[in-house]
Amino acid sequence: MTVAPDSLGRLVHDAHGDAWAEQGRLRAAWGGRSATLPGVRVSSSGLPHPQWNNGHVHDAGQVDVEALRAWYRDAGVPWGVRVPAGTPWPHGRLLLRKRAMALRQAWLRGSTAAGAASIRVATPEDLDAVAGVDAEAFGEPTQLSRSWVEPELSSGCCRVVVAEVDGSVVGCATGTRSDGWAGPAVLVTGVAVVDRLRRRGIGAALTTALVDWAFDSGAFLVHLNPDDDPAARLYARLGFVEVDGFDVYVDG
Numbered sequence: 001m002t003v004a005p006d007s008l009g010r011l012v013h014d015a016h017g018d019a020w021a022e023q024g025r026l027r028a029a030w031g032g033r034s035a036t037l038p039g040v041r042v043s044s045s046g047l048p049h050p051q052w053n054n055g056h057v058h059d060a061g062q063v064d065v066e067a068l069r070a071w072y073r074d075a076g077v078p079w080g081v082r083v084p085a086g087t088p089w090p091h092g093r094l095l096l097r098k099r100a101m102a103l104r105q106a107w108l109r110g111s112t113a114a115g116a117a118s119i120r121v122a123t124p125e126d127l128d129a130v131a132g133v134d135a136e137a138f139g140e141p142t143q144l145s146r147s148w149v150e151p152e153l154s155s156g157c158c159r160v161v162v163a164e165v166d167g168s169v170v171g172c173a174t175g176t177r178s179d180g181w182a183g184p185a186v187l188v189t190g191v192a193v194v195d196r197l198r199r200r201g202i203g204a205a206l207t208t209a210l211v212d213w214a215f216d217s218g219a220f221l222v223h224l225n226p227d228d229d230p231a232a233r234l235y236a237r238l239g240f241v242e243v244d245g246f247d248v249y250v251d252g
Contacts, residue, residue, distance in 0.1 A: 004022065008102055009243035010115060015185040015187065016246070023043055023045065027045050030045070030047075037063070040062075040068060040081070041194065048077060054079065055080070058085050083247050084246065091252040092249040097247050098225050100223060100225055102243050104221060108215075112238065116165055117200075120164065124154055127153055128146070130153070136194055161210060171194065171202045171206055173190055184221045186211050186223075188207055189225070193206075203234065205230065207235065
């Protein structure tokens with residue numbers, strides 16, 4: 001996969017931090033929060049899982065690690081940090097490198113149909129169905145997935161879309177709209193399809209629905225994080241290009 005210029009990577013990095021700040025704010029009623037500390041933006045979902053409580057480092061040399069630890073101690077959640085890939089970070093344990101991809105409207109290569117599935121916008125009434133698909137796809141307990149999804153279904157900055165076959169929800173995905181350091185952008189996350197219907201174009205169609213919403217609503221950038229090479233190839237067919245990602249650290 002060709003990696004795009006550093007300038008686009010920096011923009012995606014800022015947009016990613018913007019999106020997670022939105023996620024913290026939209027979860028205020030559930031214990032979520034977000035803030036800016038020296039060198040790092042922090043967000044908490046209020047949930048007891050480090051992947052949903054992140055410090056987004058933009059200047060590693062300016063970070064006050066003790067202040068960072070104190071913020072998450074006060075939030076009462078386990079946490080981790082994301083730093084630009086390859087950036088030295090001596091605090092904690094390197095867990096993984098998270099890939100990143102970006103799309104401008106001019107690069108879009110057309111919409112993708114979902115075959116026998118129909119795509120629609122989810123409502124709060126879809127909570128149990130969406131949580132079930134999410135839990136199956138990502139191997140999380142259903143109640144944990146439910147707690148994550150519930151605020152997104154009633155937030156003005158998020159759009160959750162679902163795929164249906166014969167009246168049953170078989171896929172879902174979420175877009176989080178932000179307008180911060182990187183300007184208007186949408187982060188696509190949680191693209192999930194039940195096991196029996198994978199590799200039938202449903203994930204691509206869900207992503208396309210969110211991409212269309214993003215650009216129709218004024219965003220000039222869509223970004224996401226492919227889990228593996230097959231996912232990256234799928235997104236590349238829609239026009240996404242790969243940029244430098246993030247190193248994720250925990251136990252800091």
